[in-house]
Amino acid sequence: MSTIHLLEIEFANNGQSQSLTPVLLQDEHDTILVDCGYPDFMGLLEEAVARCGIQLDSITKLIVTHHDIDHIGSLAALKRTYPQMDIIAHELEVPFVEGKQKSLRLEQAESSLDELSGEARGHAEQFIHFLQSLEPAPVDQMVTHGEKLPWCGGIEIVHTPGHMAGHISLYLATTKTLIAGDAVVMEDGKLAIANPQFTLDMEEAIHSIQRLLTYDIEQIVCYHGGLFQGDAKQALRQLILAHTSKG
Incomplete structure (x- = not known):
């Protein structure tokens, strides 16, 4: 049996209050962190996992959805402090995470x-x-679309390019949960495209949302906005419709 913890982290950025929602997955063998915030987030992560009764040094794996600084800012510090923690990223993201490409x-x-x-x-x-x-930080394991990782009840890699070319989301079939990364975000209780000005390929981003409709999703966790409450698949359809009608 696996458990999903939403690590809602609130912090000040340029005088404004902001929040991020990394995810912690846990079973009897593994504790897996999905994304790790900005640089110098170690203390905030430590507090967030402690609220779940967990310690940072128990994390065995860290899955990166993509290489934006708010998702991997503390990656190198975590790996340096906890070298036993395996870092996992999509094959297209590896050279960026490792600093081999700009x-x-x-x-x-x-x-x-x-x-x-x-x-x-x-x-x-x-x-x-x-x-x-x-x-930069070293990646221990590369993953590709459709790959099913055997931990925490099964984690399926869903390649969701658009925001970035190697962006991934994670599908947990046992709970019908999608960990969306920045494939979608929550704004005013509704799903939206993550910062359109930062989406490198909007057409790909819409195709990725269409791909998500092929999964049996009942709940969506957004890195920006947290847990989406409501009919997830209908919300995804509405988001696609809103953007295709603009085009």
């Missing part, structure tokens, strides 16, 4: 710099420096 988010930010001026350019330059500070 972050796609960094490329996007740099490419937009010439179009900006004044205060907007200053904010963009700050963001670029922030992205450049991200410490």
Whole structure:
């Protein structure tokens, strides 16, 4: 029997209150963390897992949905502190997580710099420096679409590109749960596309949501927004319809 813990982490960012929802999966053999927040999130993660009666040093695996800094910012620090923790990522994400290729988010930010001026350019330059500070980490296991990991009742890898090319979501068939990463987010109680300006390929993002409809999903956990309450499949259909009608 496996347990799903939603680690709702609240923090201040540039004077504003924000929250992220990493997920912790646990069975009698493994404790698996999905995504790990910004740099210097170790203390916040420690507090969040402690509320579930768990300690960070008991985590055996860390699954990365994609290489954005709010998802892997503390990855290197966690691996350094707990080297027994295996890091798992989609094959397309591995060179970015390991720092062998420049972050796609960094490329996007740099490419937009010439179009900006004044205060907007200053904010963009700050963001670029922030992205450049991200410490790479070694990946222990690569995964691909459709792969079924045997831990915590079974974890199916769902390749959901769009936000980033190697983005994955996780499907837990035993509880009909989708851990969405940034494939979808919650805004005002509704599902939405994660920051359209940061979605590298919107058409792919919509195709990914269509792919999700092939799974028997009853609940969706969004990294931004937490647990979606309601008819998950109908909400996904409405999201597709809203974006295809715009096109």
